[in-house]
Amino acid sequence: MGPGRVLWLEPVLVSDDPSYGGATVVVEHQLDGTTNHLVAMVYMHLDQLRVQPGDEVGRGDVLGELFVKAGFTPHVHVQVVPPRKPHEACRPTTFH
Numbered sequence: 001m002g003p004g005r006v007l008w009l010e011p012v013l014v015s016d017d018p019s020y021g022g023a024t025v026v027v028e029h030q031l032d033g034t035t036n037h038l039v040a041m042v043y044m045h046l047d048q049l050r051v052q053p054g055d056e057v058g059r060g061d062v063l064g065e066l067f068v069k070a071g072f073t074p075h076v077h078v079q080v081v082p083p084r085k086p087h088e089a090c091r092p093t094t095f096h
Contacts, residue, residue, distance in 0.1 A: 006055045007040065012047055012067065021068030022046050026081075027057055034043040040081035045074075 010024040024046035031037040046064035051057060066074050 002029060004041070006051045006063075007055050008053050008059060009049060011049075013041045014079065021069055023049055023064060023074055025049065025051060025063045027063070042077075042079040042081065044077040044079070047054070048077065 004027040007026045008030045009026070012023045013021060025043045025046060026040050028038050028040050043063055045067045047067040049064040051061075051063050057063065066076065068074050072087070072094045
C-alpha cells in the first residue's frame with residue numbers, strides 16, 4: 001500500500017480477555033493515486049504508538065510496537081476496509 005494519512009487511533013486497551021489487547025491505528029490510503037477512491041487499513045494489537053491522527057505515513061514507517069502481555073500471543077491484526085469515495089464517512093466503530 002502506498003502513502004497514507006493516520007485517520008484515528010485508539011489507545012492501548014487492556015482487557016481481562018487474553019485474546020484481546022493493544023492499540024488500534026487506522027490509516028487511509030489513496031487506492032488509485034488520487035483522492036477519488038480511498039481505502040482504510042486498520043492495524044490492531046499495537047503498543048507504544050509512534051503516530052498521531054493527521055500524520056502522513058509511507059511504506060516501511062513504524063506505527064507502533066507489538067503489544068505483548070501474558071497469555072496473549074503477540075501478533076498484528078490487519079483489516080482492510082472496502083474502498084469508498086471521499087465524501088463517505090469512515091466510521092471507526094465498524095472496525096471491531
